[in-house]
Every structure is written in structure tokens, then in C-alpha cells.
Amino acid sequence: MTYASEAPTRKLLHGAVLPVLGLGTWPLRGEESVRQVRTAIQAGYRLIDTAENYGNEDSVGRGIRESGIDRAEIFLTTKFNRKWHSVSGVREAYTASLDRLGLDYIDLLLVHWPNPDQDRYVDAVRGLEELRQEGRLRAIGTSNFKPAHLQRVLDETGIVPDVNQIQLSPYSTRADSRAFHDEHGIATESWSPIGASSTELRQDPVITAIAEHYDMTPTQIVLRWHTQLGLITIPKSADPGRIAENISIFGFELSKDDLAAISALDRGESEVTDSDVFGH
Numbered sequence: 001m002t003y004a005s006e007a008p009t010r011k012l013l014h015g016a017v018l019p020v021l022g023l024g025t026w027p028l029r030g031e032e033s034v035r036q037v038r039t040a041i042q043a044g045y046r047l048i049d050t051a052e053n054y055g056n057e058d059s060v061g062r063g064i065r066e067s068g069i070d071r072a073e074i075f076l077t078t079k080f081n082r083k084w085h086s087v088s089g090v091r092e093a094y095t096a097s098l099d100r101l102g103l104d105y106i107d108l109l110l111v112h113w114p115n116p117d118q119d120r121y122v123d124a125v126r127g128l129e130e131l132r133q134e135g136r137l138r139a140i141g142t143s144n145f146k147p148a149h150l151q152r153v154l155d156e157t158g159i160v161p162d163v164n165q166i167q168l169s170p171y172s173t174r175a176d177s178r179a180f181h182d183e184h185g186i187a188t189e190s191w192s193p194i195g196a197s198s199t200e201l202r203q204d205p206v207i208t209a210i211a212e213h214y215d216m217t218p219t220q221i222v223l224r225w226h227t228q229l230g231l232i233t234i235p236k237s238a239d240p241g242r243i244a245e246n247i248s249i250f251g252f253e254l255s256k257d258d259l260a261a262i263s264a265l266d267r268g269e270s271e272v273t274d275s276d277v278f279g280h
């Protein structure tokens, strides 16, 4: 499938195609969320990221339905919470998400957090694969899985997720995770790609100097870094101007040296939420 997207697309392991840049929707809800999704789709976004836990699947679904763009043009991702970690539970989570979204299908469904304390994420992936084989999902994935969690899924089931969505930015470049994903053909998707509500990254002197050189904004430089590294990314903005700004990054290329200078800002795992401890 080709998308009339402002962003280029890439093919996932099981054959689905999605744009490499999409819209993050947390923590918007209600009318603000409907407006955000409608605005983004009209600005050329075709990848939308939501989750059961955000409490906004209803408004994200409404935004898609009211956008004036065919459902088939949109690639929708949602995620389910820990209580659904079983083969039958994932099926229930899928149906409940569809009801809230008011849509006929979901493109990509993710295990939101591994929650190793309850030790059921392997069955959650089995549940996803069943739905994919029945044609109910175009792609399946995980979120916040460490290489060790993914390795266990591979060892016990042989199932390889299409995507692992993880916290990733120039301050947390996640080299180990990216290498593991690349080795197995799993696409890496970056959450909090531009540093979330903190302005520190967007004001980092290395980023602002590069931004000045290319006559782009610091946020655009960071987003271009993600996409040139081969990552999928889902920046969130509620502002129409910034929504447009964030997808207008495909008309220039960062040099190898600039990519390296941005990657050198890495602070290791120190700012990454530990998914062996946190989850919902």
C-alpha cells in the first residue's frame, strides 16, 4: 500500500508498510485530541500512535473518521495494558480497542510494557501472532522490551515482532537495543523522540548550532537524525504550526559528521525508564 504521506515509508518484517514519521497523541484527550489528529492528518501525517492507557482511543478514532481521509490511507498503532497478557486476553484487548476507536481494524498492536513481574509477556506476543495470522492485524509489536525480553520471545515462540517501540533520543541512543533489532529485522520506533516536555535537548548547543547551519529548527534536526538512522518516530504536538514543522524534514540531509555529533550526545541508559521495574 502507498500512503499519500509527507513522510517516506518503510516495509516491516511481515509485509506491512508504514510512514517513518507519525503523530504521538499522549496525553491529549477529548476535543483537543480530536482536533490534533484531524489537523495532523490534514497536514500529511498517515501514522498515528495511541494506547489503551492514554484514554484517548475514542477521540483518536473520531479524529481519523472526521479527517476526510480514507481509513485505508492511515496506519494506526495502539497498545494494551498488563492485565491482557494472555492469548485470550489479547483478543479481548483488541476487540475493546476497536470498540473505543470506532474503526474496523487496527494496523499495529503493541504489548505496551513487558511487566516481567507477572511473567506473561511471551503469551501476550503469542496472542498478537494469532490475530495477525487471522488477518486482524497487519503488524505486531512490543514496546519497552529490552533485548533480553525479545530474546526470550524468540527462543520460546520463534515469533519476531515487526516493531519494538522504545524511548530513544540523542540523549539515549540505545545502541544495544538497535543492534539487536537490526540483527533480527525488527523496526525500532522512538518514543519521546524530541525530549518530551523538557526543552534541554531542543536547546542543546550542539543541536542549535546544526539547526542554524541548515536553517531548520532544533526539533527538525533531531527528527531528521531519527529518520536518517533508519528509525520510525512519533513526535507529539498539539500545536498546528509545530505539527506541520515536525513533518517538514524530508527536504534536506544531515551530513555524516553532523549525525555523529548528534549521536555523541548519548548519556547511556541513565534517562531511560527501566522496563524491568516500571510498567502498566
Ligand SMILES: NC(=O)c1ccc[n+]([C@@H]2O[C@H](COP(=O)([O-])OP(=O)(O)OC[C@H]3O[C@@H](n4cnc5c(N)ncnc54)[C@H](OP(=O)(O)O)[C@@H]3O)[C@@H](O)[C@H]2O)c1
Residues within 6 Å of the ligand: 023, 024, 025, 026, 027, 049, 050, 112, 143, 144, 165, 166, 190, 191, 192, 193, 194, 195, 196, 197, 202, 219, 220, 234, 235, 236, 237, 238, 239, 242, 243, 245, 246
Ligand atoms: N510506548 C511507550 O511507552 C510510550 C511512552 C511515552 C510516549 N509514547 C508515545 O510517543 C509519543 C511522543 O513522545 P512524548 O509525547 O513523550 O514526547 P516528544 O514527542 O518527544 O515531545 C513532546 C513535547 O515536545 C513539544 N514539541 C513538539 N513539537 C515541537 C516543536 N516543533 N518545537 C518545540 N516543542 C515541540 C510538545 O509540546 P506542544 O504539544 O506544545 O507542541 C511536547 O511538550 C507520545 O505522544 C506517545 O504517543 C509511548
